[in-house]
Structure formats: structure tokens, C-alpha cells
Amino acid sequence: MANYVLLERITVGLAGASSVTFNNIPQTGYTDLKIVLSARSTANGGQNVNLNFNGITSGYSDKILGGTGSAASSFPSGNTTKGGSCVIPGADFTLNTFGNGEIYIPNAFGSTAKSYSSDSVSENNATLSYAQMEATLWSYTGNPAITSILITLSSGNFAQYSTFSLYALAAVGTTPTKAPKAIGGDIIQTDSTYWYHAFLSSGSFTPQTALSCDVLVVAGGGSGGAGTGGGGGAGGLRLLASQGFAPNTAYTCTIGAGAASVTGSAHGNNGTNSSLIGGSISISATGGGGGAAENTNNAQTGGSGGGGSYNGYNGAAGNAGSYSPVEGYAGGVASATYNGSGGGGAGGTGFASTTSGSTGVGGVGGVGAGGTSYTNYAILDAMGAATTTGVLSSSHYYYAGGGGGGGQYSTSPYTGQGGAGGTGGGGTGGAYNPATAGTSALANTGGGGGGGGTTSNTSGAGGSGVVIVRYLA
Secondary structure (H helix, E strand, O other), X not given: OXXXXXXXXXXXXXXXXXEXXXXXXXXXXXXXXXXXXXXXXXXXXXXXXXXXXXXXXXXXXXXXXXXXXXOEEEXXXXXXXXXXXXXXXXXXXXXXXXXXXXXXXXXXXXXXXXXEEEEEEEEOOOOOEEEXXXXXXXXXXXXXXXXXXXXXXXXXXXXXXXXXXXXXXEEOOOOOOOXXXXXXXXXXXXXXXXXXXXXXXOEEEEEOOOEEEEXXXXXXXXXXXXXXXXXXXXXXEEEEEEEEEOOOOOEEEEOXXXXXXXXXXXXXXXXXXXXXXXXXXXXXXXXXXXXXXXXXOOXXXXXXXXXXXXXXXXXXXXXXXXXXXXXXXXXXXXXXXXXXXXXXXXXXOOOOOEEEOOEEEOOOOOOOEOOOOOOOHHHHHHHHHHHOOOEEEOXXXXXXXXXXXXXXXOOOOOOOEOOOOOOOOOOOOOEOOOOEOOOOOOOOOOOOOOOOOOOOOOOOOOOOOEEEEEEEX
16 A cells, blocks of 8 residues: 655746756655646647656657547657657647646666656547557666656647646655655745745645745735836735744635736726735735826835826835835836836835936836845745746846836837836836837736836736745755
8 A cells, every 4th residue: 555745746837838847856765756747738739748857868768559539549659869658738729728647657766667657638629639648668777766857848838827746656654755744835846955835826835744934925916007107016025934834734825916907097906915824824915006197196005016107196105014024115206207107116116217318218117026135035046946936037036026117208209118127027118109008017926017108008917926935845
């Protein structure tokens, strides 16, 4: 009799992923490995999911048995540089349909050749699906134990929300040397020193033993203002170290949504709060403030404040939760020309707009939390690297950047430019020519949305928040 232990789980983010890697696979306490996946490709057509063990690209051979409801076939792929496994749907298959598969690797840690099997199904529409079973042999000099698994596609990238879970098999009565000490999270990863549980969507975090955890909570970002509006403020960011979690207690994790975009003459909307609450733990961060609209409607306060706009509409204050240290900063001050200022970020105030000759430039969004100027940057860097969340810039990870302001100068030739989003996922502001709307902030960063442009005055939406919990392995 045996039991499965979930070692790691990876959910692909908004940008997609060309590959997924399971590293630091424990070498004692387990016998077999199993991968369960739900995935979709960004390329057209059915796509094959392939594996490489330990970074080695030789010694693979396989046999495939597959078919639809009307025909079946059996054949080898002929690929010796990577092992085959599952088939998943592509971009031209039924919308939002993901293929499902399971890969079983017995004797993964032995010193003999590794044979494994997989089965999968890829639905195309109501009447057509493709089912596949595959047997693969990996025979390499020395037949090493599997320490890492690289998962790639025959074409395209893995689409957002593709999920991969790695399980290990341990006999009942054994105590594995390395396994997560809690359940819950869209991403569960280890860097050998810590385990990380990242929540991209709401759920529960349940420790199996008493834990001291570092916790990052980022709220949803505000949207930019309409017209040449101010950038949206970033969601508030709270990072607390050494928080005590009780065993077998479910802690509710709520991920704040980014605010919806606006048009016409409306100020931006506020993002939604994020939180981690249960037992004696109550950690919340405030949604980012909406940016001011062009020449009307004040910016909104929030975790970070929305940026100001033309004619005296200043940016709003941040740190709406009155936390210490602050969860975010104010938006940029009012512009003297038809430009929007940047929304505040978790690491700094939004910038005022600028002019250069006949060009108006929206204000840059406030920088997010990260880099060596942020007190707990080492924790943020580790969390970002382990969970592939946040924004990597100059070797550091940032979260919760403010949205850029919209740009337009008041006389011909109207060559205004939108302000850049603050580092940490802030959206870019719109402009007059070309007529672009403010762009949305990155999901799961808490970034503020960009202010709208003059002709296409729709603002950018805010980015959703994230919660990450880590503890010693």
C-alpha cells in the first residue's frame, strides 16, 4: 500500500510559458513520480507535450497508440532527443477547452533505464476528441535518478491557466525527507531552502504542522482615468515575516480583482482588497485607487493613490489602510497641460506629466516594491524567482507598480505619448496619436492600469493581486 504526496504545482500565468520545470526533486523517501496536467497550447492544432530528464537530450524512444471515434493508429514518434507523453488542444480547438493527461514514472530514483507511460485526451468539439496512450523508454549512460523534469511543447506556448502537478509515491510508514508542510495554492514550489505557495486565485492555505511563515499580500490595482486621465494606483502591498500559523487550520486566501477600465469622463475604479485570514492571522491589503479623468473627477485614494489629471485634479493619497510600513504611495500631482500623471506604486509616488516641445508625455507610474531600496527585497526576490510571479527587472523582482498617465499636448501636431507603467506590472498610459487606450496592468502583480488617450479615451484595467506564503523546507 502506498500514498501520494503533492511535491509541486505550477499554474501558467497571463504571458503563457514556453516550458515548465520541476527542479529539486527529492531523492530519498520516494519511489515513483506522477505528473497530472491540464493544458492548452497557443499554437494551432493538437500539440504534443514532451519531457526531458536532468537536462539530457538523448536516449529516448517511444510507441504511441491513439485514435478518434472513427479511426485508430499505432506508431513511434521517432524522436530520440525528448520523451513523448500527452497530446493537448491548440488555439483553434474548442474555445477554453484544456486537454487532460497523466504521466506515471515508476522507479524514478533507481539506477536502471526509466520506462514510463502516459494517457491523455484532447477534445476539439462536441463530436470529435483524440485519445492517446504512450509508452516511453529513457535509457542513458549510467541510468541516473531523475532530479529535474523539463516539460515542453512541439509548437507554441502553454496557455494561461495550464496547470502541472508533480506527485511522488511513498510507501505507507515511511517519512519522506522533503515534502510540503501545507496544502493549497496555484503554485507550490521549493528552492530547497523554502517551500512557496502562491495563490493566483482565491483558496485556502492549510498547514499540516505549526509553521512560521513569511507572507506577501498584494491587492488588485485601480484602473486609469478616462480621457488623458491619470494612471491607476497599484494595489496595496503587505509583506510580513515570521507569522505563526497553527496546524490543521484553514486560512482563507482572497485574491483582489483588478478594477475594470472606464471611458467617457469617468475617473478610474478602485481595485479589490486581498487578504489572508484565519485563526490569529489577519493580513489585508487595500485595492489601488482609480486615476482622475481628464479635466474632471478627482483621483481615488487606495492602497496606492490614483494619478492626477489636467486643471488642478491632483493625485490621491495612498496607504488607505494606515499601515506601517505603508502599503503604497500617492499618485502624481495635477498636470499643467492636457496630460495625466502616474498612479502611485507600492514603492514610490507617481510622477507628474512632462512636456517637450510640442509633445506631451503622461507621467510615469510609481515604482513597485522591489530592488535594493525596498527593505525586504531579498524575500521578494526569492518569492518571485520561485513562483515566477512579479516582474523581473535588473535582477530583482517587483510587485504593484502604478499605472502611467495618458498623454497629449494641447497644440498641433498632437504627438503625445502615454506614460510608462511603474516597474512591477503597471499599465502604460494612452496617447493622442496613435490613438491608443491605456493598457491593462499585468495580472497577479497588483499593478495600476494606464490612463486613457484623448481619441481612444478608454483607460486600462488594473491587475489582479496575489498572495504568497513561504516557510522553511
